[in-house]
Amino acid sequence: MTAGTGVPSVRVIMPGFIDRDGTTIVDASSTVTFVEFGKHRLIVDTGSPRDWPKIADEMKSLGISPDSIGYIINTHLHIDHIGCNEKFRKAKLFAHSLEDPPVGILRINDRMTLFPGVEIVPTPGHTAGSLSVFVAGERRYVMAGDALPTKENYIHQIPPSLNISRKLALRSMELILSWAEVVVPGHGSPFEVIGKK
Secondary structure, eight states: OOTTSSSOEEEEEEOOEEEEETTEEEEEEOOEEEEEETTEEEEEOOOOGGGHHHHHHHHHHTTOOGGGOOEEEOSSOOHHHHTTGGGOTTOEEEEEGGGOOOTTEEEEOSOEEEETTEEEEEOOSSSTTOEEEEEESSSEEEEEETTSOOHHHHHHTOOOSSOSOHHHHHHHHHHHHHHOSEEEESSSOOEEOTTOO
16 A cells, blocks of 8 residues: 555554464564554554564665654553564654553553544453554554454454453454454464455
8 A cells, every 4th residue: 555545554564473382472573563644654563672673674675764653552561562662752652541551651541543544442352451553544454463463363263362351352353353354463464354355
């Protein structure tokens, strides 16, 4: 997608990953996604602290300056999703108030339209304050964070293994999948929602 088409554009800067030893997570980095609409520039999740060289290189190759980012949405406050927040010095940072964000991060309690075509939506289950970002671009995108952490969670219709409530987690997955044509999971590349082409 390209900016200037009258709708937001979405680009994955870095697809995340999860490494497991059986059911134990041994390493993880979140997917980092760039959204642009006119003068508005947004990053959803910022990966682990060690990811910055890779993120910075990809942004440079795309002609995106970290100081041009106006907003950072943290889907939740686990370190693998917030590790490079401080690199975006001019951005306003957002997280759900139930994540108990530190001073300097703006608190969200309910659905919020950030700018046209971009809505921040509570999707609790993985954590009490998990958020997703719904983008009405040329297609309907959801940056799901760990409300839908991997494509495998979608394929097998199972909630994130780390959750505060399986019922809440499944409800949030249903909300995401009922709207999205494309899901950008918390850890991995975007995937199509079957039957939404």
